[in-house]
Amino acid sequence: MIFVCGEGLGHTSRCISIGRELVCAGHDVHFGAYGYSKELIERKGFKAHKVPSEITLVGKAGSLNLKKSILATFKRGQFLGLIKIRKLLKRTRPDVVISDSYFMGMIGAKSRSLPCHMIVNQSNMEEFFKGKGVSNMILAELVKKFYTGMFNLADKVIIPDYPLPHAVCRKNLEFKKKTWKKVFFSGPLIGKTFEETTAKELKRPHVLCTVGGFGYREPIFRKVIEAAGMDNSINYTLLSGPSVDPESLGTLPENVIILKFINDQFPYMKASDLVIAPGGHSTMMEALSFGVPMITVPDKKHNEQQNNALVIEDDGLGKKMDYSASPEEILENIKLLINDEKYRNKLSEMKELAVELNGPRAVRLLVEETANR
Template identity: 85%
Template structure:
């Protein structure tokens, strides 16, 4: 079969799970093409998959760490990016795929359906209107338009794939709202991550070890520095912190001996496998990676980001980690670090999640679903 995968490039979580699907399909002998843009396209090319440049779908607008979805939608319309559907139709006409998989890239799905090509839509959120709550009359109008658009997309899709554990273990469950007819075609694939626990070689790190992917740039800098302070309160626990490429580690001053600062890790899975805890924002893909590796989390969701906050709430509610906010003190952070590393209750729960991820085998589940069309 020939399969076209469209990737939303606004966040590398979409990219990593599409790479896992693409590799699985290619290893089974299918002809895989990927439509992507920006750094996402570069990353996919490095993984050896056939790529095609596609227009970006949405312009993200915001400041101080808060996404302004209303302004993002208006900016997208002003730039005329939705006209890119013509380019996508031409790409599909040229490549002639048997099926399209669209990871939150709605132009890809609209183009596929307009050409009569079966299309599977991947999403981990279906209530984007949450961004507009309590923000005035004009925002309510935009929210209603957004909701109607999403509802129409879900109705058109042949399958709606949720890249998460099945209910009741679904981490993104508080971000899912479907009509009855849509629920009938929802498929929980299991986590879609770049590497499995079994195929990952453990990085040699001093244990116990904490991997912090919060980043030290912009609005996240205060919590980043508090994690460093927390590390200085207990030298028996070791930390690797990812600062991001925009931060000079030298600007952080003298660091505790148990702290290592790295700007970027090309492959974080060996570090994750060697860690006893992950500190991260509330991004869905990072959560799927940590749970698939059996590692508990401290989630510090971005401010005013309802999706991340819902994910973080579920992590704590299900006994998979702790939810904290930017007001947390270094002492609070250390208390939760010690709890999650030492409490057997958390270790047992996370071991169950890791075993479930292995059994589900998300990429294979998606491949089998796609092959049903061919059969």
Template identity: 30%
Template structure:
């Protein structure tokens, strides 16, 4: 089958799991093509996949915080952008003529697929879409209610809703329960490669103490990179590898001292391997990052963006595995203290084996493959 994957382009988490799924689909004889925007578009293109650009949806914010009021006030053109997206997705579907459509958190694609009578599957880790907790503005709360109803209505049109996590991890509205499947995470890493193997692969000293930092591909986490640069000389490590993503130029950052021990990169094809070779990973609390850290059972410090309700949920999601600490993104002193204290007790941080075993039972890619083949072949 020819499969069109339309993915949200905010950060690279959605694009990353879509690419992982694509590899499995291709192994089973299917053809995949993509559509996305912003960081997602760049990431898919960097992986040498065929990808069509679609109009971007943007959020406003800075210093580790999403500003909901500013986003809404500057988003008066959202209805126009949404209509442009529908038109562009309609053109892409007509041009590529896929057998089925998979959309990762792009709900307009579901509507278009129904118009064109194409089977459509939604991948999403959040069916509630809350964002108004940070404001008392009544019009924003009304907007939230409207968007929730819109997403619920559009989701009903999908052939199935695929949650890339294990059962019980996400609240599912009663009206969507009959078409929702908990498929497991859409991630991949070579489990045969050890931490030492990966260090030799990437030229990192086997005995070095290493921190890996990632901000998930969007510019909202820029403050975390800046703070890490400021405190790098106070951390008891040999090397700090930081990944900014495509929205940020690594050359913007200057560390006070020990700059030769701090390596800032924009891109890597396999971020989970860098996490695996680290002694400690510091990251924003995106869902794909959370799933990867659980999978490799890596001690970590996860930091949610302010006013990002989904990331706050992801923090609660990972806590039972006993490998995570969290803190405020703007608290530089707490960041320094937490990193150094965590490094001292790494030997005592062990994943909850029962929780981890249950998580690893689910193969999101294989389960997705099974669902779409059973219903379309």
């Protein structure tokens, strides 16, 4: 049984990669999910059971308010859904449970004495509350205690990233000594490998931009279009999102294609020389596994994304930019990342390492060992 946090499809995509590996090895795989996450899992052909959503995300203007999110979650009483989780586990009788940041799945598994592995790429959520008053300091301590309790319950804590010192999420990892003994760096967990992906026929050099043109991200989206107009030798595919009408963007440069959505972005990624994206961990794992450098534009006040973006720049895998960047600065960094040989060499190393690690296989072997034991 794989439980998936549905707040962000990065959790879903990496769990699908695990599910596919397990099914190919002859195992019976069930998912517990909700919302669009459940729909996506079912479209991929897996058995999916509806579970209660666990957290309500609250924020505005690109900033996540974790305090309000926690309070809103408690008000909805969704933690009472644990009874449903217990019944689901009794009915399906799994040998092993994997829970990707879905804590009711963890608690439910342990209440039924089932082995459970937890997937996380951040363990320092209390960082959201630092420097924000006494009440936030108290809440930060409660959050830290809760996380510590979850890590104590887990048989293994799976980090879906490269092993140290290469882990992109390393600035977001803080564990007690006894938890570190449980930590397992699986390697990237991505929906498709480079080898099994057929590249889209695109004019090169090519830039894939997944920032989106809605809400607070619209200014940087428009700046990328403006940067594209300054040099027509570089071609672009921009994903605007379903809420944006491309015609509202005015006359586009000839080297720019705007799509609202693509079902499979891997053919585009394989055909691209650069990815421009927010600071989400899963997109970073996909780009690095395909050997593509990144310009990251992390959401403001989103500590996890900011830290991920810093590592990408520090490790020579791309550049970190913010919403104040000018079109000229964006174009300058695009040219640097496409043309500089040191970036290409570094990304080639990360691509080869991802193949060697084979994250889905590593998790399957861990699950099989747990079940046999």
